[in-house]
Amino acid sequence: MLAFTDIGVGTVAPLSNSMWIFLEPLKRSIWVTTACFFILTGFVIWVVEHAVNENFQGSPAQQIGTVLWFSFSTLVYAHRQKLLTNLSRFVITIWMFVVLIITSPKFEFTHG
Numbered sequence: 001m002l003a004f005t006d007i008g009v010g011t012v013a014p015l016s017n018s019m020w021i022f023l024e025p026l027k028r029s030i031w032v033t034t035a036c037f038f039i040l041t042g043f044v045i046w047v048v049e050h051a052v053n054e055n056f057q058g059s060p061a062q063q064i065g066t067v068l069w070f071s072f073s074t075l076v077y078a079h080r081q082k083l084l085t086n087l088s089r090f091v092i093t094i095w096m097f098v099v100l101i102i103t104s105p106k107f108e109f110t111h112g
Helices: 028-049 060-075 086-103
Strands: none
Touching: 028 060, 028 086, 060 086
């Protein structure tokens, strides 16, 4: 009978006490650009859908919340508002491709 040692898989990594460590893989300019596109996409969808879709109507505070929630929820594919126009669907399709590129494991992460 032969003895063996199970080495297993391990990782050596420096410990960080920062709760914002998830922001480090991308440059600040990438985060700002993503946030701007996030808001721009929500605004464009609101402009296109506001006149024809009840989900994008209401008080100004409610409309701002809907715009931000819709943009965020498309990141996780959980939006509850139905899009009624083809232009909105086209904009969301482009936004989904941007999200897929950003979340791709082959995306080049750079430190700045």
